[in-house]
Amino acid sequence: MTVENSVHRWRPREKPLKKFVIRASLFALGTTLEWAAVFDPDIRAEVKQWKDPFSILFAVLPNGPYMVLEKQGGRLVYKGSKKQPADITLSFKTVEGAFLAMTGQIGTPQSYAEHRATLKGDTAEAMSLIRCLNTVQAYLFPGILARRVLKRTPEMTPKRWAIRAAILGVGLPVGLRKILR
Numbered sequence: 347m348t349v350e351n352s353v354h355r356w357r358p359r360e361k362p363l364k365k366f367v368i369r370a371s372l373f374a375l376g377t378t379l380e381w382a383a384v385f386d387p388d389i390r391a392e393v394k395q396w397k398d399p400f401s402i403l404f405a406v407l408p409n410g411p412y413m414v415l416e417k418q419g420g421r422l423v424y425k426g427s428k429k430q431p432a433d434i435t436l437s438f439k440t441v442e443g444a445f446l447a448m449t450g451q452i453g454t455p456q457s458y459a460e461h462r463a464t465l466k467g468d469t470a471e472a473m474s475l476i477r478c479l480n481t482v483q484a485y486l487f488p489g490i491l492a493r494r495v496l497k498r499t500p501e502m503t504p505k506r507w508a509i510r511a512a513i514l515g516v517g518l519p520v521g522l523r524k525i526l527r
Contacts, residue, residue, distance in 0.1 A: 364445045365411060369427065371448035372404055372413035374518065376424035378482045379415060381517030383422035385509045388500075389481055392474045393422050401425075402475060403432035406444040424521060434467035434475060450487055453495040454479060485510045 382389045400417040414425040414432065438444035443462030446452045454476060457463045465472050484492045484500050492499050500506065 361441050364441050365406075368406055368441065368444050368448050369411040372411060372427070373521070374486060375404075375448075375479075375482065376413045376415055377518055377521030378486055378513055379478060380422050380424040380521065381513045382478070382482050382485060382509070385512050386481060386506075389478050392478050393417060394420070395474060396471060397433075400471075401430070401432040401434075403430065403435045405429065405435060405437045406441055407437055407439055424524075432467075434465070434472055436472075436475075437464045437466070438462060439464065450483075450491050450495050453497070455497060485513055 379389075383393045384390070396417050398417055398420060402415040404413040406412070410427070410429065412427050412429045414428065414430055416423050416425050438447065438457075439462055443457065443460075447454065447457045447462070452460070452462075454463075458465075480496055480498070481500050483496060484502070485506075487495060489499075489502070502510075
């Protein structure tokens with residue numbers, strides 16, 4: 347028996363449905379973050395503290411999908427799914443780990459605790475981003491799911507309900523139209 351016959355040359359199977367769900371979740375997350383930075387005063391205050399220009403990359407290793415956010419001229423902008431260098435990079439190690447986090451089956455803290463995600467960049471800026479993500483997840487997820495995934499859910503006051511309606515009613519459709527162009 348030769349070495350060529352004994353070595354298996356196989357690749358792990360692709361997971362197109364999971365990648366599609368992750369890509370759609372990253373789109374919703376990016377667009378919601380962009381519009382929450384406009385409507386929500388708490389997120390606006392967090393983003394204001396970041397240096398300008400500032401970029402954030404969400405990545406699923408090894409080959410994507412990706413999401414890029416940039417702060418330009420004082421405003422947070424969803425830049426799409428092209429990989430680029432960033433100040434903060436949040437990487438999920440596998441498609442399965444990203445799928446669990448993006449579908450609300452596990453929260454961000456559990457994802458880090460189970461070593462499913464890594465963070466590269468300044469820790470203080472990353473904590474500010476995590477605070478923004480917690481608020482955005484409260485806007486995106488229904489209350490029962492948000493309480494299960496987030497350590498502390500922000501109180502949903504009438505003002506926050508109005509912000510949620512504006513983000514879901516205006517922000518996501520505008521973001522979708524921007525992507526489809």
